[in-house]
Amino acid sequence: MVTRRLAQALEVTTDELLGLNGTKKNGGNGNKLSLRLLRRSKKVEELPSSQQKTLLKTIDIFLKATEK
Template sequence: MPHPRKEKLPELNLSIGENISRIRKSRGLTQIELGELIGINQYQISDYEIGRLHLSDEMIIRFAKALKTSSDEILGLKDSEIEKPSLRLTKRLVKIETLSEADQKSLLKTIDMFLKAAEK
């Protein structure tokens, strides 16, 4: 029979679902897009993120692969590997936010088309 631990385990800052949500958002993915990568629907992604569903070993691996991260980060065992945008990019984003909504939409469409073309 195992002996009880004398030391307390460290407390986790976020739940596993909160980690998934944070990483997903940092990757710029919607729940629908992540669901398509994993092969489940948006409602199930939501249920994992709010803790209604618990992750199996297979789902941890699927989430890690789809989010291009480690299972340790999803489980909260490893600090975030999320890169912060450069200061140069951040300054540009701040300027973009000052544009009218129509101009922002137009600019984002252009950026999206450029990124899509670069993926090919």
């Protein structure tokens, strides 16, 4: 019961939560975040708005630099 509720809160399947389907590389599902990224995004959402904006700008700059 707890596992199912936790999976729903994290918007993942119970298999993904338990690591049963290879979530290291998105489990073959390109539309789902890995649990590691999902956990971090939840923490980012808890930050004050100004810190969120700063962090997202930093990520955007990094991603743009890797496109070249």
